[in-house]
Structures are given as structure tokens and as C-alpha cells.
Amino acid sequence: MNVSLNWLATHVDLKGKTPDELDKLLTFAGVEVEGIEVKGVSSDKIVVAQIMEAVQHPDADKLKVTQVDAGDGQLRQIVCGAKNYKVGDKVPCCLPGADLGGFTIGETKMRGVESKGMLAAASEIGLTDVEDGLMILPADSPIGTPVKELFDNDVLLEVEVTPNRPDLLCHYGMAREMATLLEVPLKPLDLPLHEGFTADGVKIEAPDACPLYTAVKITGVKVADSPAWLKERLESIGLRPINNVVDISNFVLHELGQPLHAFDAAKVTGSLVIRAAKDGEEFLALDDETYTLLPEDCVISDESGKALALGGVMGGADSGVTGETTDILLESAYFTPSRIRRTSRRTALSSDSSYRFERGVNPEGVLAGSALAVKLILEIAGGSAEPVMRLAGEVPALTKPxxxxxxxxxxxxxxxxxxxxxxxxxxxxxxxxxxxxxxxxxxxxxxxxxxxxxxxxxxxxxxxxxIPSRLRGTYVPSSAVDAAYDADMRVRERLAGLGFHECQTIKLIADAQVADALPLKPLLPGDTIRVSLPLSEDHAVMRPSIIPGLVASAERNVRQGAGALRLFELGRVFRNAGGGKAKDLESDTLGLLLSGDALPSGWARKDSTIDLYDLKAVIAALVPTAPLQLNPRDRDGFALACDIQAGGQNLGSFAMLLPSRQRELDIDSPVFVAELDLTKLRKFVAGSGSIEELPQFPGSTRDLALEAPASLANVEIERVLAKVKEPLLTGFECFDVFRDPSGEKLAADRKSIAYRLSYRAADRTLKTGEIDTAHQAVVAALTKALPVGQR
Amino acid sequence: MKDQIEAIQAEALARIETAGDARSLEDARVAILGKKGTLTEVSAGMRDVPKEEKAAVGQLLNAARQAITASLEGKQQAIQDAADRQALEGIDVTLPARALHHGSLHPLTIIRHDAIRILRRMGFALAEGPEIEDEFHCFDALNTPADHPARNEKDTFYFDSGKLLRTHTSSVQVRTMEGQAPPVRIIAPGSAYRRDEIDATHLSVFNQLEGLYVDTDVSLGDLKGTLEYFFHELYGPKTEVRFRPHFFPFTEPSFEIDVKLEVKGQAPRWIEVAGCGMVDPAVFEAISSSRKDPAYDPEKVTGFAFGMGLDRLAMIRWGIKDIRLLIENDARFLKQFA
Known part of the structure; x- marks a missing residue:
């Protein structure tokens, strides 16, 4: 809302208060001041000048060369581009040296013609433009007088009033608040009240929506332009003057906060009837739009049954005041805030009136608003008012002790x-x-x-x-959320240590992105959750997985020339499961994306591209205490898809983007992704609960090279090794894999796979013979269980 | 014999002296001290030395051996030192490092963690709640009337089910109080959603941090002290903090908090960082009817609540001018937090 300090000063004495002081005063009273604009001419070097001559510029179609009398004893030549003046008009002239808020006028040549100053439009010297072009000053303005002496300066405050303070949505209310805060008197409003009331001529059929309605009939008014003072008031807060009757109702709204509406009495048949709209009733509003109404809306109608206004929101197109109007019915009423809010929201129709009614106007201001408007109409537009006010309903009591x-x-x-x-x-x-x-x-x-x-x-x-600050609190136990947060921070820090950048992607994604999702369990139709009214189709679906966001981030980074993509994000994912109970809808996961260079290349290292074992290593680093295994499981839209298993649990999903998708994204090396269930992962990063004793006796290793069918997976061999009942075998690790596609050294469908086996006893140093026996037992178990042979 | 020993010693020391590398030194050692070495062979002659001379010759022999051994060791050391020196010669320490990938935490994580650390030091525990909320927890219980402007499809994301994306983390206040009797002293970081077009200063999904303290004697002084302490810790002890009266449906009185931002080359300005207030008794009443017990009787408990935008705190901390940098994950941006 715009507040004019000159306007406020009609109610409260603000002399000696700087705009900054008032800003602070209001700010600490809970009224946010969003802008302060000083209106008015500031420079002494802007003076009244009379245009004595104006001739065409020899080299510019759109310029004239004028001679003006600025009161300094000789004519002054100024080049000017405006068209709205005539010779003899008085206009503001900025003399050389005049400061126009940032730039200073000087003597120049315009297209070769000397110009000693500038003739100005109102907005150029800090006033409000009324004309298009130069500001035409009153003919009796003395030549040479500084223009600033002709106009009051004003300060415009742009304030934000919180919804609980509708009383501040007018100048009188704001003045009252300032008077309270500054402890200065508020000038009393002197309003002649009506001589009496009659229930004739108004009828309320919808008291819920409109508990109080008044109207005053004024006959013989002359609709015309408003006087200068009224125009200036409205213009000072950025309103456009229309005609005296409309301007007066706008003035009262901004003066007292009471919205009014003037009907052309000739267009009203019989009494005014305030009723609920009929279901589907059509209403043509002032804005020339037709609105379809519902019974929750309140209309001002007459005995013809026609809706003349949408109560408290907007007048009708056919019943308002025009240039031909001579008799008016002036409405002042109280509408129930929640009803106005609903109507305004549903019809998307909002006005200065509805803005105030939906926040709540002062019910006792209904009569005062009417009184002020009647007084001003009689003064300005003439005519005579019925001494008795038409009134229906009663003033609602909204306050109590x-x-x-x-x-x-x-x-x-x-x-x-x-x-x-x-x-x-x-x-x-x-x-x-x-x-x-x-x-x-x-x-x-x-x-x-x-x-x-x-x-x-x-x-x-x-x-x-x-109020003195106090530093004090209650001790409370830490929560499960604390533990989860700490675990998540460990995951984050570990991944950052491993060279990954943490991302934050937007949780609303596009339908098309869902194809990149890699949730723990594949999505079924209906599993994704869509918002009803998305801002755009790019942000329409609650992400069921973090991977789509990471893929989009990877794509963006590749476009920027990134050589390595190492991204992760922790966060919430959403899916419809288990009947939509809150708990089932959301879970926290970790997404990982790895592509590009395994290590940055440079003078000391050649390029090396990552492969799946690099990402597997990263996951292993997150679950260091449990053996990690990837178990292949087909997934639509991905290659090499696997379940991630650790400690006997399914932790998440692992996959490579299909090469076709990778090409689509313009990424030139394979892209590996993984998504892990954070709830499960948190247990692994919490650290082990107890430590193992260090061995007292040395152990030994034996290497074992096996020849196996190329299709035999490492995990098959590891499974057998894990199950061998050989107490001395304490560990095993694959350290070499060899294949020869040419078939020269080894048949192409065979491979050599080598393991280092560790043997140890807790209570003694093993003898060579013992180790040999154990090793042979292990080899025997392998060759018995699997199609493998020792090489 | 004596002469022989002295000659061998002189010859040996000379040979050792001329040895230029580890190999020729080893050859010299073998030639002198090896099985068939000159000193070994002359030592064998001790057998034939007359008894009365044995002691003197033996001494001479020992002295020769010691001198030779010392010389060998000294030379060996010298050769090793030279080799070590040579190995390090010409290394250009100014060549670039063999690069490693440097990872980073997201700036929001950094600022969130800072905030959480400070608040935990003051004894707050973490809490959370769902992001897909119902109207009760997001609005009704927070004293937000049914026709409040925030509660429409233009400003809030709804689902066909009638649920919505929480517009603030304040819903966690309600969920926490429903499940836990006072005293409650919690903070809840999390996402919130508003139907704002994404631009340089708005995100439709943004990050908040909520705080709530309810007990039998929580006062405005506690609210003020806690948040002053918080912003002094976060932005430095000299940071100016001010409380402006404001309005929120779920707190009364309510305030917005500004800190004075001092950027070099700019006039200092107040910038809004948080909203806060004393929990409105209407919220306690809603909790009481939801819990069906008097634990949150507004006659018995008071509390304060606050909420701040983490994205904004991050923007202030690092001078980030466009909020979209926080969701675009451009590695050139993220690397700056490594």
C-alpha cells in the first residue's frame, strides 16, 4: 500500500520527522516499509520559463529550437523534442547545473545547435506526470521562480501491512498508529452524521454475508472532473483520477478504509436487495467480464431481480456512475470477510474494496465513510442528499472485553x-x-x-x-533423528573424501525423467505421485529416485566440459505404496553417479576411464565392515543392473545407463549409478560395536589359480570358499583374472582366475604340512563343487 | 710379514679410495676380505709366525682389518650418499601435483550443519516429519484458517488425495508435540514447497530449519537470547541482529529477524533471515485436542518457535546472487566448497 506523508499530515503532525525516522518507527511497529520515494522538485535551478518562440531544428525532424524567458534578462536557446506545448506556455526549465537526481544539466549542442538547458516533463523533475510531454505550469506562475516553490514536496512510503491489521489500510488508520507510537495527538475527524435512518429502500436477505448495509440517495449531482486537490491526493498514491464521484469514493477508501460504491439511481428499480447469488447466475462486471456465480456469493440486486454488483468485490457494468448520471445511490456496507475471500478467490476477481473487506473493515466506519463521502459529493458535485439514511441490518459487534x-x-x-x-x-x-x-x-x-x-x-x-535476553534451556535426550543425521553426515563426508561432489536436485521432476529412476524396487504403474496442478511439466512428479536428478546434473556438467562426473545426493524419495499412508510415501536414499576419468590425468598420469569396479569400490567404502556383493537383476532401461548386497541385506540398486541413453546425454564414457537405502546404510556407517583381538601367531598364504568356464562368476567360487569346512582358512581374495579371446594361451570360452588364500590358527604357528593339507582340502572342495581345475 | 701387512693395508686403502661405485667397492671388498682376499691370505700366514712375534703381528693384522673395514664402511656410506643425492637431482618440485579428485559437501549441507551444530550446543535435538503432509498438520493445527491465502491451489501443491506438499517445516512442530510431552526442544531441517516460479530469488522446493522449545516457563527473553546467540555464532559475534514485530498465524507475538549485512564496498543493509514468535495458545489447544490430554494446556506451558530459510542463509554466507546455483549442481560451483 502507498502512503503519502502529506496526506497523513492532515491527521497527525509529523513535522520534524525524517522519512528514515518514520521508516524505523513503522518497521518496529510491525509495518514493513518496502520503499521510500521522495516526490517533489529538489533543485533550485529548475525555474518557471515561458516559451517565446519555437522553430524547426535544421537537421532533426523531431526537434524544435526554442527561445525561452527564464527570468535572467535574456532569451535562452533550448532544443526540445516535446510536442504538447504552444508558444506562450510556461514550463519548467532546468538551467545548466540543475541536478536531476544523478545527472547534471549542462550546455550542449544538439545536432549542431546550441542548447542552454532543458525543458522538462513532470516526471523528470520528481513530480507526477499528468500530461504526455512537457509539464505545462499555470499561466500565472511567475517567470524565473524556482518550481520547487510552487509544489509541496511529498514522501511516498510503500508499506506492507500484515493481514491482522486491516485498520492500517488507510491514511487515517496509519495516522492513528503513528500518533500512538509518537505519543502525539490525532486530529479529530469532524463528520456530520445522518439525521436519521429508515429501513425503507434496502433489504438484506443474506445477513451471513452482509450484516450491515446502508445507502444514501443524492439527487442532482453533476459528474465532472475532480478539483485539483482531490486529483493531487489520488495521484500522490498512484491512482488515476476518473470523475468526481468515483474519485470521492476512492478518496474515502484510502482516507478511512471504508469501501463505497455509487450506483446510478436511474438504473435501480425499487429497493436494493442484498441476496445470495443464484446457482449459475451470470454477472457482467465493470471489467466487462461475465462471471458465473454460486449461492456462496453475495450480490446487490434490486426489485427487478437483476444483480447490480457483486457485493464487496466489484460493481456491475450497467449500474455504475457515468457522465450522464444525475442521481446516485451511495452504498456503504460491511461484508463478512470469509465470504468475500471465497468469492474473490474463486472468481479471481480482486479490487481495493475486496482487499479490505476480506481482511475486515471497521464496522463502525460504515456510517463515517458514508458521511464523509456525502459531504464531499455535495461540496464538489453538488446536488442534495436525503437527510435520512437507508439502513438494513445492524453493526456487527466484532470485539469484546x-x-x-x-x-x-x-x-x-x-x-x-x-x-x-x-x-x-x-x-x-x-x-x-x-x-x-x-x-x-x-x-x-x-x-x-x-x-x-x-x-x-x-x-x-x-x-x-x-526485554532482556535470557540464555537458558532444558536438557533433552537426543533422538533417533539425531542418530540418522549423524550417520548421514558420515556418509557425506566419506563420499566427499572419495572425491564426490554433493548435489541438491529438485524433488519435482518431469514424467520423462522417471525412466532414469533406479529405486530399490522397480516402479509399477501408479507408483509415482503427481501433483495436481504442476507449475510446469518439468516439475510435475515427486521423484521416486535420486538418479534422474543426478543424470540431469551430469548432463549439464558434461555440457560445461567436465571430465569426471562424481556426484552424490542424499535425500527423500517418494512413491505410492501400501495404500498411501504417510510413512509409506517417503523414504531417504543415497544416489551415486560416476562417469568419466577414474583419476584426473596430467603430466604424471595417462587418461583412465572408470568402470563398474570403481563405483563398486566406492560402495564398499561405505560398508567397510561387511562383504559387498552385486547380484545381477534385470532392470528396464539399464545395463549391468544388480542388487547391492551387504551383510545379508539388500542395500539398493546398481546399474549402468544403457549406451543408447548415454549417447543421448552426449556423455562419452560409461555412466554408473547406484541408489542405496539410507535407513539400512546408516547402520553400516555407525561403526562396529566391538573390536577383534589381533592374532598372536603369524599366518600364511597360498595362491591358487583355477581354470574355469568363462561364464562362471567369481561369486560362485567365493560362495564355495565361504562354505568350505576348513577351520584354518581365514580369508580369500581374487587377485588375477586372465582370458585370451584369441584362444592361443587359453581356450576363448575359459578363463584363469586366481585367489590368494590365507591360513592361520589362533593358538600356534602353522607348520608347512598343516597348511598343505588344508589347502588341498580347499582345492578339493572347489573342484568337487564347480567345473574348475587347478592350473 | 709386518711389511707385507702394511703393504696390503696401503694397497687396500688405495683401492677402496678409488672405487667409484657400489660394484667396484664390492669387488675391492672381496679382493681384500673375501675367502681368497689379500688380507685373508696373509692372515692365514699367522700359523707360521713365531710364537714371540704372534702378539705383535696379530695386533698389526687387527689394526689393518679395522682400518680397511672402517674405510670400506666409510666409502660405502659415501657412495650411498652420492647415489641418494643423484636420485633426487633434477626433480622439478614445481611441476603440478598428481591430481586427486577433490569432493565437496553442498553449501546447503555446510550451512545446515553449522546451524545444527550451534543449536545442538544449546541442547536442541533433531526431529523430522513427512514432506507430503495433510492439511491438519500443515495448516489447521497451526491456527491457519480454512480460507487463508496460503491454502489455495495457486500457492500450494496439492495431490488428488487431498494431501499437500508442506509449505513450511512448522508441520514438524505439530507432529513432535503430538508424539511427545513437554519439555520439547527440537530443531527440524527439511524441504518445504511453494508454487513459486523458479527464478534468481525463488525456488519451488526450498530448505528450512524449524525450531521449537516448549516448557513451563519459556519467555520472550529465551526466544531473543537463543536467536541472538544463534546468529552471532553463525555470522560472527559482532553481527547486529534486530527483531521486527510481524504476524504469523501460529505465533503471538511474532517477529521477523534481520541481520545487518556488511559487504565490502556496499552500504550495510538489514536483511531478513528468520521468522519467530511465541507459540500461539491456539496451537496448544489444537495439540491438546489431538492428543486428548492436558500435556499442552496453554494455561500451563509456553513456548517459542522459529523458522529460517537455509538457502537464504547460504546465499548471505557466500554472497551467492542467484539461488538457482544451489540446485544446478554445476561442478565449477560445487568445487569451490571442496
Whole structure:
């Protein structure tokens, strides 16, 4: 909302207050000041000048060469591009040296013609443009006078009023607040009230939506342009003047916060009827759009049954004031906020009126608003008003006495605010003290309903600075979430140590990206969750997996020329499972993506591209205490897909992007991805609970090379080794694999695979014979269980 | 014999002296001290030395052996030293390092961890809740009326099921209080969602950190002290912090917190970093009816709550001008946090 300080000054004396002081005052009262704009002419070197001559510029079609009298004894030649003036007009002239907020006017040549200054438009010298072109000053303006002496400077504050303070949505309300904060008097409003009321001519059929409705008939008005002072008021806050009647209702809205509406009385048949709209009723509004209404909407209608206005939101196209209007019906009413909010939201129709009604206007301001408007209409547009106001319903009582609990005030403020001070603040805010610390709340402060609301006011006015800080707390046990967080940080730090960059990708992804998902369990139709009304199709689905985001990040980085892609992200993934219970919808996973150079190449190292064992190594580093195994499992859209197994648990999924997908992404080396269940992974990174004793006696190793069918997986051999009942065998590790596709050294469908076997006894140093016997038993077990032979 | 020994010794020492590398030194050693070495052979002559001369010759022999051995060892050391020196000669230490991949934590993780560390030092425990929420936990229980502007499809992501993506982490307050009696002293970092078009200052998915402290005597002083301490720890003890009165449905009184941002070459300015306030009694009433017990009777407990945007805290910390850098994962950006 825009607030003009000149306008405020009609209600409260703000002399001597700088804009910065007022900014601070409002900021600490809870009104955010988003901008301060000083309106008005600042430079003394902008003076009134009369245009004495204007001739075409010899070399520029759009320029004229003028001679002006700026009061300095001789004519001044100025080149000017404006068209809206005539010779003899008085205009602002910026003399050389005039500072126009950042640049200074000098003497120049324009297209070869000397120009000693600048003739200015209003906006160029800090005033509001009314004309298109030069500002035409009144004919009686004395030549040579600084223009700043002709206009009041003004300061425009752009403020953000919180939804609980609709009373501040007008200049009188803002002035009242400032008077309270500055402890200065508020000038009284002097409004002639109506002589009486009649229930004739208005009828409320929808008291829920409109508990109070008034109308005053004014006959014989002359609709015309507004006087200068009224135009200036409206223009000062950025409103465009229309005609005197409309301008007056706008003025009252911004003065008192009471929205009004003027009907052309000639277009109203009989009484005004305030009723619920009919289901499907069509309404043509002022904006020339037709709206289809529902019974939750409230319309102002007449005895013809036609809807003349959408109550509290917007007038109708056919019933408003026009240049031909002579008799008007001036509406001032109270509409129920929630009803206006619903109508405004559903119809997407919003106005200065609905903005105020939906936040709640002062019900006692209904009569005052009407009175002020009637007074101004009679003064400005003439005519005569019915002395008796048409009124239906009653003023709703929105406030009630509130008790201030002093013990609670002390508790909350640490006893830092005395009761006297609290009482003084409430009184300044317009509350009236009753017995038993009970306070009567003025009608314009319907937000003050409870003890705590009074405390809020006291603290707000007093300022939090006055309340001493306290450093103190309660000890609480750490939670399961703490443990999970700590484990996640260990995972993060370990991965960063392994050269991975942590990513944060957006959790809403496109449908097309779902194909890159690698959740623990493959997605079934209906498993993805879509938001009802996505901002765009790029962000429509809750990610079922972290991989799509990482793939998109990889693609972006490849475009930027990244040679190595080592990305990870920890975070939440979403899927429909188990009937949509909250717990089933969300889980936390770790996503990994690895592609490009295994190690950065340079003078000391040649290029080396990663393969799947590199990513497997990274996963192994996350589960160092448990043997890791990848078990192949087909997945649509991926190659080499596997389940990740460690410690007898399925930890997640591992795969390579299909080469076709990789080419599509323009990545020129294989892309390996993995997604792990964080809930399970956290247990592995928590560290082991106990340590193993170090061996007392040395162990020995024996190497064993096996010849096996090329298709026999390492895991088959390891499985047998793990099961061999040989107590001396304490470990094994594959250290060599050899194949010869040419078939020269080894048949092409065979491979040699070699293991280093470790033997040890806990209680003695093994003798060679013992080791030999054990080793032979192991070899025998292998050759018996598998189609392998010792080489 | 004596002359012979002296001659051998002189010849041996000369030979050792001229040995230029480990190989010729070893040859010399074998030629002198080996099985058929000159000194070994002359030592064998001890048998024939008359008894009365044995002691003197023996002494001479020993002295010769010691001198030769010492010379050998000295020469060996010298050759080794020379070789060691040579091995290191010409190494250009100014060549670039053999590169390793340097990983990094995401700036949001760094700022979140800083925030959590500070708050844990003050005794807060972590809490969490679902991101797909229901209206009760996101709005109703937080005193947000049914027709509140935040509760419409233009500002909030809804699902066909009627659930929604939480618009703030404040829903975790409700879930925590439902499951746990006072005292409650928790922080909840997490994602929140608003239907904002993504631009330089907005993300539709952003990161918040929520805090809640409920006990029998929590005051405005506690709120102020806690958050002043927090921002002094996060941005430095000289950071100016101010509390501006504000309005939130779920706290009363409510404040927004600004810190004064001092960037070299710029005029200092106040920048909003958090919202906070005393938990509105209406929230305690909602919790009480949800729990069906008097644990959160607003006559007995008070509390404060706060929420801050982690993305914004990160932007301030590192002078990040475009919030989208936080979700684009450009390695050139991420590397700066290695």
C-alpha cells in the first residue's frame, strides 16, 4: 500500500520527522516499509520559463529550437523534442547545473545547435506526470521562480501491512498508529452524521454475508472532473483520477478504509436487495467480464431481480456512475470477510474494496465513510442528499472485553514491563480500561481477542529491545533423528573424501525423467505421485529416485566440459505404496553417479576411464565392515543392473545407463549409478560395536589359480570358499583374472582366475604340512563343487 | 710379514679410495676380505709366525682389518650418499601435483550443519516429519484458517488425495508435540514447497530449519537470547541482529529477524533471515485436542518457535546472487566448497 506523508499530515503532525525516522518507527511497529520515494522538485535551478518562440531544428525532424524567458534578462536557446506545448506556455526549465537526481544539466549542442538547458516533463523533475510531454505550469506562475516553490514536496512510503491489521489500510488508520507510537495527538475527524435512518429502500436477505448495509440517495449531482486537490491526493498514491464521484469514493477508501460504491439511481428499480447469488447466475462486471456465480456469493440486486454488483468485490457494468448520471445511490456496507475471500478467490476477481473487506473493515466506519463521502459529493458535485439514511441490518459487534493476565505478562516478558506501562500502552492504542484488568477494545481492532493479543500489542509498542535476553534451556535426550543425521553426515563426508561432489536436485521432476529412476524396487504403474496442478511439466512428479536428478546434473556438467562426473545426493524419495499412508510415501536414499576419468590425468598420469569396479569400490567404502556383493537383476532401461548386497541385506540398486541413453546425454564414457537405502546404510556407517583381538601367531598364504568356464562368476567360487569346512582358512581374495579371446594361451570360452588364500590358527604357528593339507582340502572342495581345475 | 701387512693395508686403502661405485667397492671388498682376499691370505700366514712375534703381528693384522673395514664402511656410506643425492637431482618440485579428485559437501549441507551444530550446543535435538503432509498438520493445527491465502491451489501443491506438499517445516512442530510431552526442544531441517516460479530469488522446493522449545516457563527473553546467540555464532559475534514485530498465524507475538549485512564496498543493509514468535495458545489447544490430554494446556506451558530459510542463509554466507546455483549442481560451483 502507498502512503503519502502529506496526506497523513492532515491527521497527525509529523513535522520534524525524517522519512528514515518514520521508516524505523513503522518497521518496529510491525509495518514493513518496502520503499521510500521522495516526490517533489529538489533543485533550485529548475525555474518557471515561458516559451517565446519555437522553430524547426535544421537537421532533426523531431526537434524544435526554442527561445525561452527564464527570468535572467535574456532569451535562452533550448532544443526540445516535446510536442504538447504552444508558444506562450510556461514550463519548467532546468538551467545548466540543475541536478536531476544523478545527472547534471549542462550546455550542449544538439545536432549542431546550441542548447542552454532543458525543458522538462513532470516526471523528470520528481513530480507526477499528468500530461504526455512537457509539464505545462499555470499561466500565472511567475517567470524565473524556482518550481520547487510552487509544489509541496511529498514522501511516498510503500508499506506492507500484515493481514491482522486491516485498520492500517488507510491514511487515517496509519495516522492513528503513528500518533500512538509518537505519543502525539490525532486530529479529530469532524463528520456530520445522518439525521436519521429508515429501513425503507434496502433489504438484506443474506445477513451471513452482509450484516450491515446502508445507502444514501443524492439527487442532482453533476459528474465532472475532480478539483485539483482531490486529483493531487489520488495521484500522490498512484491512482488515476476518473470523475468526481468515483474519485470521492476512492478518496474515502484510502482516507478511512471504508469501501463505497455509487450506483446510478436511474438504473435501480425499487429497493436494493442484498441476496445470495443464484446457482449459475451470470454477472457482467465493470471489467466487462461475465462471471458465473454460486449461492456462496453475495450480490446487490434490486426489485427487478437483476444483480447490480457483486457485493464487496466489484460493481456491475450497467449500474455504475457515468457522465450522464444525475442521481446516485451511495452504498456503504460491511461484508463478512470469509465470504468475500471465497468469492474473490474463486472468481479471481480482486479490487481495493475486496482487499479490505476480506481482511475486515471497521464496522463502525460504515456510517463515517458514508458521511464523509456525502459531504464531499455535495461540496464538489453538488446536488442534495436525503437527510435520512437507508439502513438494513445492524453493526456487527466484532470485539469484546479482553482480560490482561498480569502473571502471564510477567512470565512472558520476564517482568520487564510494569503494569502501569502496559496500561499506558493499551490506553494509547485506544483501549479502555475496566475493572479487573479487563479492557474494552475499539471496533477497528477486531484482531485483539485474547490476553495474548494484548501482550503482543504491549511488546510491539514497547519493543523487544526492552526485554532482556535470557540464555537458558532444558536438557533433552537426543533422538533417533539425531542418530540418522549423524550417520548421514558420515556418509557425506566419506563420499566427499572419495572425491564426490554433493548435489541438491529438485524433488519435482518431469514424467520423462522417471525412466532414469533406479529405486530399490522397480516402479509399477501408479507408483509415482503427481501433483495436481504442476507449475510446469518439468516439475510435475515427486521423484521416486535420486538418479534422474543426478543424470540431469551430469548432463549439464558434461555440457560445461567436465571430465569426471562424481556426484552424490542424499535425500527423500517418494512413491505410492501400501495404500498411501504417510510413512509409506517417503523414504531417504543415497544416489551415486560416476562417469568419466577414474583419476584426473596430467603430466604424471595417462587418461583412465572408470568402470563398474570403481563405483563398486566406492560402495564398499561405505560398508567397510561387511562383504559387498552385486547380484545381477534385470532392470528396464539399464545395463549391468544388480542388487547391492551387504551383510545379508539388500542395500539398493546398481546399474549402468544403457549406451543408447548415454549417447543421448552426449556423455562419452560409461555412466554408473547406484541408489542405496539410507535407513539400512546408516547402520553400516555407525561403526562396529566391538573390536577383534589381533592374532598372536603369524599366518600364511597360498595362491591358487583355477581354470574355469568363462561364464562362471567369481561369486560362485567365493560362495564355495565361504562354505568350505576348513577351520584354518581365514580369508580369500581374487587377485588375477586372465582370458585370451584369441584362444592361443587359453581356450576363448575359459578363463584363469586366481585367489590368494590365507591360513592361520589362533593358538600356534602353522607348520608347512598343516597348511598343505588344508589347502588341498580347499582345492578339493572347489573342484568337487564347480567345473574348475587347478592350473 | 709386518711389511707385507702394511703393504696390503696401503694397497687396500688405495683401492677402496678409488672405487667409484657400489660394484667396484664390492669387488675391492672381496679382493681384500673375501675367502681368497689379500688380507685373508696373509692372515692365514699367522700359523707360521713365531710364537714371540704372534702378539705383535696379530695386533698389526687387527689394526689393518679395522682400518680397511672402517674405510670400506666409510666409502660405502659415501657412495650411498652420492647415489641418494643423484636420485633426487633434477626433480622439478614445481611441476603440478598428481591430481586427486577433490569432493565437496553442498553449501546447503555446510550451512545446515553449522546451524545444527550451534543449536545442538544449546541442547536442541533433531526431529523430522513427512514432506507430503495433510492439511491438519500443515495448516489447521497451526491456527491457519480454512480460507487463508496460503491454502489455495495457486500457492500450494496439492495431490488428488487431498494431501499437500508442506509449505513450511512448522508441520514438524505439530507432529513432535503430538508424539511427545513437554519439555520439547527440537530443531527440524527439511524441504518445504511453494508454487513459486523458479527464478534468481525463488525456488519451488526450498530448505528450512524449524525450531521449537516448549516448557513451563519459556519467555520472550529465551526466544531473543537463543536467536541472538544463534546468529552471532553463525555470522560472527559482532553481527547486529534486530527483531521486527510481524504476524504469523501460529505465533503471538511474532517477529521477523534481520541481520545487518556488511559487504565490502556496499552500504550495510538489514536483511531478513528468520521468522519467530511465541507459540500461539491456539496451537496448544489444537495439540491438546489431538492428543486428548492436558500435556499442552496453554494455561500451563509456553513456548517459542522459529523458522529460517537455509538457502537464504547460504546465499548471505557466500554472497551467492542467484539461488538457482544451489540446485544446478554445476561442478565449477560445487568445487569451490571442496
Amino acid at each position: 479482553v482480560t490482561l493476565d498480569l502473571a502471564k505478562l510477567d512470565q512472558l516478558t520476564g517482568g520487564s514491563i510494569s503494569y502501569d506501562e502496559a496500561a499506558t500502552i493499551l490506553a494509547r492504542l485506544g483501549l479502555a480500561s475496566n475493572a479487573d484488568n479487563t479492557w474494552t477494545v475499539p471496533a477497528f481492532r477486531a484482531d485483539l481477542q485474547r490476553h495474548i493479543d494484548l501482550v503482543e500489542e504491549i511488546v510491539r509498542v514497547k519493543g523487544l529491545d526492552a
